[in-house]
Amino acid sequence: MSGVAYFSCTKCGATCEAAKPQTVCVKDGGILFARYDLTALKGNFKLSSISSRVASLWRYAEVLPSAQPVTLGEGFTPLLPSREFPKVLIKDEGLNPTGSFKARGLSVAVTMANAYGLKKLAIPSAGNAASALAAYAAAAGLEAHVFMPKDVPLANRGECESYGARVTLVDGLISDCARIVAERSPKEGWFDVSTLKEPFRVEGKKTMAYEVVEQLGGLVPQGIIYPCGGGVGLIGMWKAFDEMEELGWIGPERPKMVAVQSAGCAPVVKAWDEGLTVTESWKGASTLASGLRVPKPYGDYLILDILRKSGGRAVAATDAEIVHALRQWAGVEGVFAAPEGAASLAAYRKLRANGFFSADDLVVLFNTGSGLKYLDVIDGANKPIASPPQRQIGGIIGPY
Numbered sequence: 001m002s003g004v005a006y007f008s009c010t011k012c013g014a015t016c017e018a019a020k021p022q023t024v025c026v027k028d029g030g031i032l033f034a035r036y037d038l039t040a041l042k043g044n045f046k047l048s049s050i051s052s053r054v055a056s057l058w059r060y061a062e063v064l065p066s067a068q069p070v071t072l073g074e075g076f077t078p079l080l081p082s083r084e085f086p087k088v089l090i091k092d093e094g095l096n097p098t099g100s101f102k103a104r105g106l107s108v109a110v111t112m113a114n115a116y117g118l119k120k121l122a123i124p125s126a127g128n129a130a131s132a133l134a135a136y137a138a139a140a141g142l143e144a145h146v147f148m149p150k151d152v153p154l155a156n157r158g159e160c161e162s163y164g165a166r167v168t169l170v171d172g173l174i175s176d177c178a179r180i181v182a183e184r185s186p187k188e189g190w191f192d193v194s195t196l197k198e199p200f201r202v203e204g205k206k207t208m209a210y211e212v213v214e215q216l217g218g219l220v221p222q223g224i225i226y227p228c229g230g231g232v233g234l235i236g237m238w239k240a241f242d243e244m245e246e247l248g249w250i251g252p253e254r255p256k257m258v259a260v261q262s263a264g265c266a267p268v269v270k271a272w273d274e275g276l277t278v279t280e281s282w283k284g285a286s287t288l289a290s291g292l293r294v295p296k297p298y299g300d301y302l303i304l305d306i307l308r309k310s311g312g313r314a315v316a317a318t319d320a321e322i323v324h325a326l327r328q329w330a331g332v333e334g335v336f337a338a339p340e341g342a343a344s345l346a347a348y349r350k351l352r353a354n355g356f357f358s359a360d361d362l363v364v365l366f367n368t369g370s371g372l373k374y375l376d377v378i379d380g381a382n383k384p385i386a387s388p389p390q391r392q393i394g395g396i397i398g399p400y
């Protein structure tokens with residue numbers, strides 16, 4: 001496929017051709033990265049020459065596969081200055097199609113599935129990736145088979161069914177969904193677009209770093225705080241910083257990459273604290289931030305390596321801290337964040353309190369999705385302190 005020169009394995013370095021669909025390295029199951037001829041692009045693909053391009057992630061076409069994009073306008077989300085912290089910026093991914101950052105990865109993955117002539121796509125998902133696959137598959141006229149935990153937010157189910165996806169709700173976690181997809185895909189003829197088991201979701205997610213650098217006028221922030229379930233965005237952004245350096249857009253400077261997880265499912269934080277290079281599967285994962293219920297991320301070896309190389313770290317936030325942060329962002333910033341996104345603010349507060357970041361550090365917090373996708377979850381979280389004697393709503397007649 002033109003654009004991508006070849007794929008290379010992130011474990012053993014083996015390469016394979018990009019002209020046909022690939023999953024993971026056949027030798028060791030390593031995650032494959034798409035590689036471009038950046039030397040040829042250097043000097044020709046410049047930050048200064050793209051300002052008038054389409055306001056979507058496809059503005060970075062030279063470092064994406066060259067196929068007819070299956071696009072719904074994903075990416076190029078706002079980088080909002082915080083009202084509370086002068087040096088903090090909020091990258092609001094809730095404005096993407098399907099209301100989450102998953103749109104980026106699935107736009108590029110479905111674009112390539114379509115270009116390769118694949119017809120049936122399957123995904124295990126904690127919720128939002130399923131919604132995004134369902135939307136892009138619908139736009140491309142492809143079949144989507146989605147497998148989600150039965151207690152995903154209602155929006156994810158409603159979206160997937162509306163987009164015409166074949167929805168299976170599983171009594172378990174995303175890891176159980178992944179096992180079912182892996183077992184059934186060969187005989188059903190599905191192409192498995194699981195997190196990091198095909199190389200193009202990373203390509204879509206990496207554009208978040210291109211955008212941050214473009215929106216900062218070529219600057220690299222001191223820190224990035226990123227909610228880490230599967231960790232595709234973290235991995236993609238790190239890849240993008242390397243690409244931007246090769247392109248001559250930035251120097252060797254890098255942000256401290258911080259992964260935030262829920263205390264109810266924190267395999268990366270546990271591995272980080274114990275100095276390990278891979279995670280152990282988290283037992284009894286439970287958190288209202290459903291996108292963070294990933295007991296063992298497939299890309300754990302890359303995530304932990306990035307945290308280490310960047311001078312970052314992994315941080316856990318409790319559900320109570322997440323709910324508090326969600327209200328804080330909504331009430332102070334006017335940003336109604338997904339619980340996963342709100343975890344970024346909880347982590348930032350901790351890292352300011354312990355001196356990891358100073359008030360002068362430019363730090364980008366990622367809100368990965370819109371709170372509108374989680375109305376049932378947020379309503380549930382509000383219940384214990386809700387039901388005041390006098391409701392602060394006027395003009396609504398109901399059976400109170």
Ligand SMILES: [Zn+2]
Nearest residue numbers: 009012025030
């Ligand atoms: Zn390999």
